[in-house]
Amino acid sequence: xTEPYTFHAAxxxxxxxxxxxxxxxxxxAAGIPSPESLPSRELATAFQKAFADDGDNLFAYxxxxxxxxxxxxxxxxxxxxxxxxxxxxxxxxxxxxxxxQLMLSVLIKPGDIVACQVxxxxxxxxxxxxxxxxxxxxxxRNGDGIDIAETVALLERWQPKCxxxxxxxxxxxxxxxxEASRAQLVSECRRLGVRIIEDDIYAELADTGAPKPMRSYxxxxxxxxxxxxxxxxSPGLRAGYCVPGTIFEQAATLKCQQDMHSSVVSESILRAFxxxxxxxxxxxxxxxxxxxxxxxxTNTITKAFPDGSKIWPVKGGYMLWVELxxxxxxxxxRDSARKEGVVFAGGRVFFPDEPDASYLRLNTAKANxxxxxxxxxxxxxxxxx
Numbered sequence: 001x002t003e004p005y006t007f008h009a010a011x012x013x014x015x016x017x018x019x020x021x022x023x024x025x026x027x028x029a030a031g032i033p034s035p036e037s038l039p040s041r042e043l044a045t046a047f048q049k050a051f052a053d054d055g056d057n058l059f060a061y062x063x064x065x066x067x068x069x070x071x072x073x074x075x076x077x078x079x080x081x082x083x084x085x086x087x088x089x090x091x092x093x094x095x096x097x098x099x100x101q102l103m104l105s106v107l108i109k110p111g112d113i114v115a116c117q118v119x120x121x122x123x124x125x126x127x128x129x130x131x132x133x134x135x136x137x138x139x140x141r142n143g144d145g146i147d148i149a150e151t152v153a154l155l156e157r158w159q160p161k162c163x164x165x166x167x168x169x170x171x172x173x174x175x176x177x178x179e180a181s182r183a184q185l186v187s188e189c190r191r192l193g194v195r196i197i198e199d200d201i202y203a204e205l206a207d208t209g210a211p212k213p214m215r216s217y218x219x220x221x222x223x224x225x226x227x228x229x230x231x232x233x234s235p236g237l238r239a240g241y242c243v244p245g246t247i248f249e250q251a252a253t254l255k256c257q258q259d260m261h262s263s264v265v266s267e268s269i270l271r272a273f274x275x276x277x278x279x280x281x282x283x284x285x286x287x288x289x290x291x292x293x294x295x296x297x298t299n300t301i302t303k304a305f306p307d308g309s310k311i312w313p314v315k316g317g318y319m320l321w322v323e324l325x326x327x328x329x330x331x332x333x334r335d336s337a338r339k340e341g342v343v344f345a346g347g348r349v350f351f352p353d354e355p356d357a358s359y360l361r362l363n364t365a366k367a368n369x370x371x372x373x374x375x376x377x378x379x380x381x382x383x384x385x
Contacts, residue, residue, distance in 0.1 A: 004113045004134035004158055007352040009126040013097075026375035028344040028362045031171055031231075031319055037286055037365065038234050042278045043269055049276070050268035062264045064256040066092025066241065070271040074241055077274075082216040085243055089220065091252050092241045092262045096201045098255070099226035099242040101127055103162075103197045106250040108133050113160035115194070117146045119321075119350035119359070121171045124164060124199075128352075135352050136160050143313040145175035152188045162195040168211055169202035172350045172361035173321040174314030179212060186217040195247075200227040201240075204283050206316035207291060220245030229270060232283060237266040290318040293364040293372065300373050301362075304380030318365035321347075324358040324383060336382040342375045 051058055065071070071087040078085040093099040100123075108114060110132030116124065118137040128135055136158050138146045146165070155163065165185075167177045177185075189196050196214060203210035215225040224247060228240025239262070244251040255261075273279060297320055298311055308325030330346040337344065347359025360379075367375055 002137055002139075002154055004136045004160070005352075006132070006134050007125075007129060009122065009129040010349045010351070013123040013126055024341060026342045026371045026378075027366045028342065028364075028372075028375050028379065030345075030366070031361070031363055032235055032366060033231060033286070033318065034366045034368075036368075037289055039273070039278060039282045042276070042282065043234060043237075043273060046269045046272035046276060046278070047265075049272040050265075053272070054268055058265055058268055060264065062261055062267075064261045065252055066090065066262060067264070067267040067271055070267050070274070071241070073271065073274045078213075078215070078243070081210055082212045083225075083243075084219075085215070089243050089245075089248065090241050091244060091248065091255060092239070092267060093226075093228070093255065094240070094259065094262050095230055095235075095238045096199065096226055096228035096240045097123060098258070099228070099240055100124060100197070100199065102242070102251045102254055103224050103226065103244065103247075104128070104131050104133075105254055106244075106247050107162045107195055107197075113158055115151070115155060115158070115160040115163040116352075117165050117170065118352065119172055119347065119355070120164070121166065121199070122349040125350070125352055128164075133161075137352060138163075140170070140173050140175055143173075143175050143315075144181065145170060145173075145177045148181050148184055148188075151185065152192075155188070155192050155194055159192070160194060162197055163189060164197045164199065165214075166199040166202070167214055168200060168206055169314065169317040169319075171202065172319065172345070172347070172359075173312050174317060174319060175312070176206065176211065176315050182212070182214045183217045186214050186222055190218070190222045194222075196223045198223050198225045200225060201231055202317050203227070204232050205287060205290060205318070207287055208315070215243060218245070220248075224251075232286065233270065233273065233279070237270060238263060239266045239270045287316065290316065290365060293318055293369070294320065296369060296372060297362065297364040297376060300376040301380065304377045306380070306384050309383075318363060320362045320364060322360045322362060324360070326358070328358045328383060330358060333379075333382045337379050340378045342378045342382075344379060
């Protein structure tokens with residue numbers, strides 16, 4: 001039986017971010033988009049429009065909850081996707097990472113239990129570990145993510161303070177929870193009094209568009225929703241938002257204590273970008289780009305990796321989760337690949353303890369197509385193909 005336990009996160013976000021901008025590498029590691037895929041020209045135009053509209057106010061203090069017009073636009077967008085949200089329900093944040101930290105800080109004290117799908121984003125594990133919480137792992141077994149019946153049984157037994165789940169294109173596996181499972185999980189967590197932290201940062205990268213979030217099945221009493229534009233529009237803007245629900249005031253107070261408010265310039269640029277109608281055409285372009293990159297990577301992995309390697313199924317995005325046919329010395333593979341200028345994310349950092357298989361998370365978006373193929377061939381050889 002799975003039980004809660006304390007742990008120390010194996011990965012460090014700071015190390016991944018330092019490596020992300022290191023020159024001269026074929027970077028298959030960090031979960032970041034390529035600069036060439038970002039709408040730089042449209043964002044420059046949006047900045048000019050924002051400066052023309054806002055003038056000196058662009059460089060002044062503003063409301064701690066965020067730009068009001070931007071929050072209206074975000075609420076309209078969520079409402080079109082079946083989540084009944086108003087501008088006053090939204091708190092802008094400095095990237096999804098801050099939103100996750102805010103939710104945990106409000107909900108968790110040392111010793112509390114956090115249920116979490118596993119494997120999961122290494123920085124989330126770092127936050128749980130730093131909070132002194134005990135983790136209740138919920139294993140992912142296929143492309144649909146966690147098993148709802150198994151999850152409910154564990155929630156009933158252990159009564160965690162909250163449940164963290166990345167519902168669409170979960171990092172690292174790429175799993176996407178079916179709509180029926182989303183509704184069922186919200187209903188069960190409401191019954192059990194377990195707060196859900198829903199990370200929806202990759203939803204807009206789904207090949208068929210963003211699915212309905214779990215927040216669409218809730219009024220804010222059970223689901224706290226977090227997301228950002230770092231994976232879609234620009235990581236450099238550090239622009240994200242959350243819908244905390246009934247813990248809004250606690251989250252807003254803590255946010256204001258941390259940084260007063262998010263970047264006025266970034267929020268104004270994003271507002272102008274959305275108002276100009278640039279977001280959806282841009283999303284369509286990068287979905288097509290990501291699909292092509294995943295296809296190239298899948299074909300290369302099939303040819304270059306050891307026989308029996310398994311690529312978990314995904315429905316969008318730019319990352320692939322690869323399970324090797326046997327346990328390997330991942331440190332040796334990392335060193336061998338690094339000597340030839342290739343870096344990747346080994347699977348261990350996405351688990352609170354040692355996994356029972358050897359995994360790799362591979363970013364197909366950052367390197368150009370020639371480098372992507374070359375990097376995967378080098379990595380396949382290092383894995384023993």
